[in-house]
Amino acid sequence: MERTALVRSLSCSSLACNRFLFSAPKHSRSFLSKSPSAAARYHRRVFSNRSILRRNSWRSLPLAASSHSSSLRFGFNNRHFGSLSVRAVASPPKDIAGAGDEVAEKLGFEKVSEEFIGECKSKAVLFKHKRTGAEFMSVSNDDENKVFGIVFRTPPKDSTGIPHILEHSVLCGSRKYPLKEPFVELLKGSLHTFLNAFTYPDRTCYPVASTNAKDFYNLVDVYLDAVFFPKCIEDFQTFQQEGWHYELNDPSEDITYKGVVFNEMKGVYSQPDNLLGRTAQQALFPDNTYGVDSGGDPLVIPKLTFEEFKEFHRKYYHPSNARIWFYGDDDPNERLRILSEYLDLFDASKAPSESKIEPQKLFSEPVRIVEKYPAGEGGDLKKKHMVCLNWLLSDKPLDLQTELTLGFLDHLMLGTPASPLRKVLLESGLGDAIIGGGVEDELLQPQFSIGLKGVSDEDIPKVEELIMSSLRKLAEEGFDMEAVEASMNTIEFSLRENNTGSFPRGLSLMLRSIGKWIYDMDPFEPLKYEKPLADLKSRIAEEGSKAVFSPLIEKFILNNPHCVTIEMQPDPEKASRDEAAEKENLEKVKASMTEEDLAELARATQELKLKQETPDPPEALRCVPSLSLHDIPKEPIRIPTEVGDINGVKVLQHDLFTNDVLYTEVVFDMSSLKQELLPLVPLFCQSLLEMGSKDLTFVQLNQLIGRKTGGISVYPFTSSIRGKEDPSSHMIVRGKSMAGRADDLFNLINCVLQEVQFTDQQRFKQFVSQSKARMENRLRGGGHGIAAARMSAKLNVAGWISEQMGGVSYLEFLQALEEKVDNDWAGISSSLEEIRKSLLSREGCLVNMTADGKNLSDSEKFVSKFLDLLPSKPLVERSSWSARLPSNNEAIVIPTQVNYVGKAANLYDKGYQLSGSAYVISNHISNTWLWERVRVSGGAYGGFCNFDTHSGVFNFLSYRDPNLLKTLDIYDGTGDFLRKLEVDDDTLTKAIIGTISDVDAYQLPDAKGYSSLLRYLLGVKEEERQRRREEILSTSLKDFKEFADTIDAVKDNGVTVAVASPDDVEAANKERSDFFQVKRAL
């Protein structure tokens, strides 16, 4: 997902957390998996992946499972292909009903065109609303995960972040739903499978999804009312809260800036990769709307006025400027009825011509830009430069065939660690990790970018030269047949599988279609890939791959003068200089104010706070439609699981329809591993896949995996088990292939596990520097995850192990390891061998398989053969991993403008007995108390709590938070909040339904099988799930009150970890004498 995280603005990539979840990822790029994150790259309204973070918590299992499937090696989710197919949706299409033409006509719509799209087994009809010109795609099929989306073209003309602030604000109350945040009510109390909003550089997108029809239409109505009739255009305070405002609590204090988007963007601008991506985009498009930041530059956001804000809504949030999408198995006529109710209230406007995106003309000369980014003081600054080459490929949009071929070329050059451009850059030793996202075609004109970070000052010209010479070489020599075949198989596999992870398939199709539709092109065309793919295949077969790809490299890159080279220099003073400048600016503002002004500002600050903290009246809350408890199934979703035995090894089988794909996990017990080897495990996993064997170089091994399977990944998994001293600690090998290739799949898993040799010192060294770069990135962009891991490491053994393999301790380990690779490679190599010896044994093995019954039984013989080859050895005793980190309060100091603040304690230590009500309560705390205090009035982008029911650790976390100690006070107030809480039945029902919506999260078959495996490993039985569900459904106010004393354990005995800016930590330590022990990490 993260191709764009590397380049652009990904404000909160779920991958950041995803990666944290599964410890070290295999490689730092994922040019492939664009579709599910297509939207994630830009700005989302909420930091919605908080549940993904809850690694070990009760509900994270489904999410973890599905989100993993979008990880790099796993699957080709390239937008070019991946989002196109819904083949695996279900059995053959029934007679799919389309909207009746008469109904459409009567409701004021005109049918523009209609097609059956075989690729997604859908009937798609494009309508135009006659009165306003609103366009509407009605896609009908048998997918129960229904999707609605409305998209407006919203090109900004400056970097004040209007589109982004508007995206946040329209969901803060509307005509029919006049409460503070209907969005939050939906988040709390609906069965949505997706709910968010995104801002792109030129459009704003409001999607919802649900499998429950009644729930679905509720969501649609709230969204339609929100975009067309929001309160925010009359309500200055919403603008202040979501956008920016001056805050002054007392005239004697300093004025500060507050605002949710303001802080979200400060966080974005604290990340060097994001800064680089923004600089590149703006430099590539100096003359059109992409030359400014739609998300908002923190320096420019405070220039935005309320008038401009209102005008932007009036102009662009109009049906004439809207594109609307419905998808799924609901009644197409109902869709028309719903829309006409809204659209008929408007007349046509000039918006479509005013919002048109003008193309950027091509340069005649290349451009070079040098920028500074905020760096820490530690480490060798000389080696922290970044350099990236960027091309604008064309002065107009490309045709689909060319785009598809470019996507293929992108995969060939950069798609896997074995891809030539990627390989040569990493092997050069000139930098730590790849930056730049390869081909990017989500905007009007396609781009290509590639570069390195962790580069020495003097090596920058060498990197540029290496990129150019490698591209020239590829154009001259072409690609290996094996590589082309591997890419082709990966792409075709992905098409058939159509695995969008936790992202609804209908949404991924919508984003694909919108990518062209938004520019007035055909919305059907991007959904149809069969013919262009077949054409591409036959061209490659007839003319050879060189004839197909070389001209593209030459035309679009080598002979293209529209090239922007960006060099980013580390500047250890930048963060504090920026902060000082902001402070000075605010002091000037204050100095210019009269005493009355200041009193007025303090009064306005109070008024806003009061408004934010006053709950909505019950009658307002009741107007948000909600399901009743009768609509909720009484039983948990059961996953078919058969526990059997092959050659004495436990085998779990899940008979599910997977469209002929076999998914498998081979699990090895890690508990006998020596403690000091734990931090090496992630690198061990990477070595298995990227080191090569006696007979195969790593390139050959990778190509073989690409040609024969849908991907193999290896990673450690650790969690506490409730009621047990010892944690669950395993290495999981995950693989998938067409069922007919099960033999190849298990042979390759065997090869990876047994035949790979740990001999390549140079490659290992690259793994270390890549991992280090990744950890540093995670620290800046996902500090909440780092804080959570650190707190767990202080509270339990499983947490300690995970932190050794993915937290600050791991980063420290990597820093030390870099030198050791040079001095003691033999030692490291034999440690890797020792890990293999310790893990690989039939006795400690477990196999999990998901496919339909026949494919499962057909695969058994290959499993059996695979197990025969595993060494057998008596179970050794568990290693005693009794380690924990000291339980002091820590501040991990990094160069940033925003903080991540955490506090946690183990509730089981205080004698708490788990009940399902705890899920409802912690959900409610997140959605009300923390949302209102940490986000709405505190100005952080996110604030939430998690309860890991396996370990008992309850933690509070904030995300991109301007505060530090204040946030801790809010956490400490949670017990009192619960004690004073009054909830009516309605609110309680919503809290329960919202919790069920998490528990019943929508899953594709592979995720179901994986969840079932994790439950097995963690000893969660069906009876328990049933009991928890009953407890959730019968949660009462009394449970909330009782939980108050339990949660006070965090206040009284909790441990605090913050990832924060040096200035804020220093101030905090002054205020509360040396509260934090300071640790410098970057």
Ligand SMILES: [Zn+2]
């Ligand atoms: Zn946002």
